[in-house]
Amino acid sequence: MTAKIIDGKAFAANVRGRVADHVARLKEVNGLTPGLAVVLVGADPASEVYVRNKGKQTVAAGMNSYKHRLPAETTQTELLGLIDRLNADPDVHGILVQLPLPTHLDEALVINAIAPQKDVDGFHISNAGKLATGQKAMVPCTPLGCLMMLRDTLGSLAGKNAVVVGRSNIVGKPMAQLLLRDSCTVTIAHSRTQDLATVCRNADILVVAVGRPELITGDHIKQGAVVIDVGMNRLTRDDGKTKLVGDVEFARASERAGAITPVPGGVGPMTIACLLANTLTATCRAHGLPEPG
Numbered sequence: 001m002t003a004k005i006i007d008g009k010a011f012a013a014n015v016r017g018r019v020a021d022h023v024a025r026l027k028e029v030n031g032l033t034p035g036l037a038v039v040l041v042g043a044d045p046a047s048e049v050y051v052r053n054k055g056k057q058t059v060a061a062g063m064n065s066y067k068h069r070l071p072a073e074t075t076q077t078e079l080l081g082l083i084d085r086l087n088a089d090p091d092v093h094g095i096l097v098q099l100p101l102p103t104h105l106d107e108a109l110v111i112n113a114i115a116p117q118k119d120v121d122g123f124h125i126s127n128a129g130k131l132a133t134g135q136k137a138m139v140p141c142t143p144l145g146c147l148m149m150l151r152d153t154l155g156s157l158a159g160k161n162a163v164v165v166g167r168s169n170i171v172g173k174p175m176a177q178l179l180l181r182d183s184c185t186v187t188i189a190h191s192r193t194q195d196l197a198t199v200c201r202n203a204d205i206l207v208v209a210v211g212r213p214e215l216i217t218g219d220h221i222k223q224g225a226v227v228i229d230v231g232m233n234r235l236t237r238d239d240g241k242t243k244l245v246g247d248v249e250f251a252r253a254s255e256r257a258g259a260i261t262p263v264p265g266g267v268g269p270m271t272i273a274c275l276l277a278n279t280l281t282a283t284c285r286a287h288g289l290p291e292p293g
């Protein structure tokens with residue numbers, strides 16, 4: 001059996017297209033343009049690339065993009081001052097602080113200073129709590145993208161055995177909450193899990209967010225399972241060039257899975273698409289308008 005490849009690039013283009021259509025209607029009918037503020041502190045090269053891509057795609061979807069680049073030595077007070085101003089700015093519907101922050105800044109304090117309704121990354125403690133208690137929340141972009149692809153592949157997820165490998169606050173835990181909300185039977189595995197392969201082989205849905213290249217092999221996969229590989233590991237090849245690999249050994253896993261996301265071209269593109277979708281949702285909520293479906 002060869003797995004169906006879940007095309008995250010095409011899926012993300014579709015999500016971005018729907019967001020852009022909705023944004024165009026908001027402008028025409030309500031005279032509203034969603035605005036996303038992205039704050040980058042310091043000059044981490046990977047963060048620079050992410051921020052540039054986010055800005056480009058925000059503008060391509062018809063939204064306003066506000067970039068705030070601050071020097072690495074920015075103080076906590078200065079950063080919190082900027083967040084206060086963005087919280088109060090009616091043209092800003094979403095605020096994203098690019099992580100990681102320089103080590104002298106307290107990430108949790110900074111994230112929790114963002115107004116929860118503008119927290120389009122869904123990392124604010126109040127959004128995490130709302131998600132865990134079944135209330136309307138801003139949902140973290142990467143797990144939201146995974147959920148969309150799972151629903152598209154499987155239809156209803158109710159009753160499926162789902163295993164999430166990884167328990168981070170930004171991927172593993174919210175992913176498990178979303179699967180639980182869709183009535184899966186959820187297991188969360190992590191570095192202390194015993195006999196990971198047996199745990200994974202019970203999964204109809206396997207979501208892997210670990211950050212270990214090809215940790216999950218074909219032996220971990222139940223025949224016909226849907227496998228979502230969140231991992232993004234940059235490896236240097238013999239010729240000195242780098243390549244991106246996931247947490248799942250794609251070739252062997254594809255022989256057993258029913259459907260699988262590739263790396264690159266799977267979960268990655270969905271993350272920014274969901275950021276745009278969250279910014280649109282935040283705009284609609286701020287103005288009491290119906291939310292996108």
Ligand code: NDP
Pocket residue numbers: 142165166167168169170171172189190191192193196209210211212215230231232233267268271
């Ligand atoms: P973290 O490092 O925060 O968490 C990794 C998790 O994996 C931890 O819960 C850890 O367990 C668990 N883990 C580590 N080793 C093992 C092991 N041998 N067996 C089982 N579990 C293990 O990572 P993130 O959640 O932030 O990211 C995970 C991956 O996803 C990374 O490759 C990252 O680059 C990628 N990512 C991709 C995104 C995208 O847009 N595609 C977005 C975000 C992340 P423990 O808690 O016990 O330490």
